[in-house]
Amino acid sequence: MISTVRVLIAANSAIARVGLETVLAQSAVLTIVGSVTHRDLAEQLDALQPDVVLMELELQEDETLTALPALEREMALPAIVVLVDNVQSSWVSDLLQSGIQGILPAEATADEITTAIEAVATGLIVLHPEFLGSLPMTPTSPRSSLPSATNQPLTPREIEVLSMLAEGLGNKAIARRLTISEHTVKFHISSIFNKLGASSRTEAVTLGARQGLILL
Known part of the structure; x- marks a missing residue:
């Protein structure tokens, strides 16, 4: 229920x-x-x-x-x-x-x-x-009209960020947890979107899960 x-x-x-x-x-x-x-x-x-x-x-x-x-x-x-x-x-x-x-x-x-x-x-x-x-x-x-993935693998840090996106964390929370700046978080998210061919956090998490990069 x-x-x-x-x-x-x-x-x-x-x-x-x-x-x-x-x-x-x-x-x-x-x-x-x-x-x-x-x-x-x-x-x-x-x-x-x-x-x-x-x-x-x-x-x-x-x-x-x-x-x-x-x-x-x-x-x-x-x-x-x-x-x-x-x-x-x-x-x-x-x-x-x-x-x-x-x-x-x-x-x-x-x-x-x-x-x-x-x-x-x-x-x-x-x-x-x-x-x-x-x-x-x-x-x-x-979604077939969305940008396609670049086939480049995610870095270990990008996988960390993707896992936190799956938790529903915002940029500030991710920055605090990883002890990095929000600007760096945005850079990682942009790179994740580009590599996975995603246009949103939700889609990036879904694609990452399908590829076995993260567990939901």
């Missing part, structure tokens, strides 16, 4: 935030740790340390999607479930490439939302059946 999942709600509309709070409050497994606008998301992620972010996203006008990859290079992001409307296949691809683990339509039911949150909290990917038909290939196919 899954333990309590700490959830941070992110939506620009106050009405949407209240609605999502009402939905999540019905679950005995989910605990709401905060409810914020997209502008305050990065700050509250660091302060509240949620397990999952439930985000209402308007792709046509929202810049949050494009900011996620850069944000993930600075901190260990939690699992993210997004509620989106009028989704096109290209947007689904963009969302998956950004490291988002759950994609639901805006009209998803309360059960679908809570189930998706519980699933991504355990490391699963959740893609609503409504979106499967819009993809020309499998949900993970967009």
Whole structure:
């Protein structure tokens, strides 16, 4: 049985935030740790340390999607479930490439939302059946357009850093543990991304585990 999942709600509309709070409050497994606008998301992620972010996203006008990859290079992001409307296949691809683990339509039911949150909290990917038909290939196919690996082996230090990424540690915590500067940590992470062909911490950890470099 899954333990309590700490959830941070992110939506620009106050009405949407209240609605999502009402939905999540019905679950005995989910605990709401905060409810914020997209502008305050990065700050509250660091302060509240949620397990999952439930985000209402308007792709046509929202810049949050494009900011996620850069944000993930600075901190260990939690699992993210997004509620989106009028989704096109290209947007689904963009969302998956950004490291988002759950994609639901805006009209998803309360059960679908809570189930998706519980699933991504355990490391699963959740893609609503409504979106499967819009993809020309499998949900993970967009990753084929990402940079390919260089086939260079990771150094022992890079494997150490990768292991700490798997623990969910941020750059500051890694720097303190290894007694190195944050700048050096960022250099190692960039090198890891390049060698593994990853675009996010989550993907780097996944690829490292598949290659037997780290244990999860």
